[in-house]
Amino acid sequence: MKVISTESSQILAARLATALNTGMVDVKFSRFPDGELYLAAGELDDETVIVGSVTGSDALVQLLLLIDACEGxxxxxxxxxxxxxxxxxxxxxxxxxxxxxxxxxxxxxVADCITVNIHEPDVLKYFGVPTKNISVGKDVGAYIQTLHLKNPLILAPDDGAMAFAEGVAAVGGWDCDHLEKTRLSGVEVKMAPKKLSAASRPVVIVDDIISTGGTIATAAYMLYQQGATDVYAACVHGVLIGGAFVHLKAGGIRDVFCCDTVERGCSRISAAKSIAAALKG
Structure with a gap:
């Protein structure tokens, strides 16, 4: 077995190869003069793990080309x-x-497929091959443990993200809740934990994806008003469009960290071990 990847997932693929104790296939990437994508894979094995995040149209085409290149x-x-x-x-x-x-x-x-914290699990039924979705909530929780926070509150941005937040919180046996919006007037909305207090404790807002970070930045402001000592933002997929990282930091977020499913400077958590475990079955 060897691991091969698109340009968008090089770091995760290398970590996955280490976790699987196997080698990698070298790939040369370039473009034709008209802008079309080109790649050429090195020596393949009888069994190959193809890794590629769909972070945009070029990444999608590159992944399709790589799958075709691994024919046989x-x-x-x-x-x-x-x-x-x-x-x-x-x-x-x-x-x-x-x-x-x-x-x-x-x-x-393609023999089978693995996705990681896919935004809508119902999507799995559309794949034409056996597909399973894994969660890296435990990996996120393990990283939070390294921060040595005292009595943290793990907070989902809404009820829909509560299951993921509970998985993260279970790692450290921490309190867990979700934000609830209360409309105070036609223009004013209050956000606060539904059941628990954020006063005098650090809060970690966790979600599957951070895109613009707008909701988290607004929530952080209100959580500080409610007495939170620090507010952190954690996610699986750090899409972080439109200057989201700076927006979050400027809004008072103490730190932002995500997984290497989308490779960013703040990708301090790796999904490699969880993916390797899923591949080993």
Missing amino acids: SENHLVIPYMGYARQDKKFKNGEPISARAIARLFKDN
């Missing part, structure tokens, strides 16, 4: 972050089900 091998596909997964239903006539359209692409030359 038994290929296990790992999609650490799957873009286009948010729209899993039609909201109005004429819209595509984007998640379905993308998932259907991964059926040829």
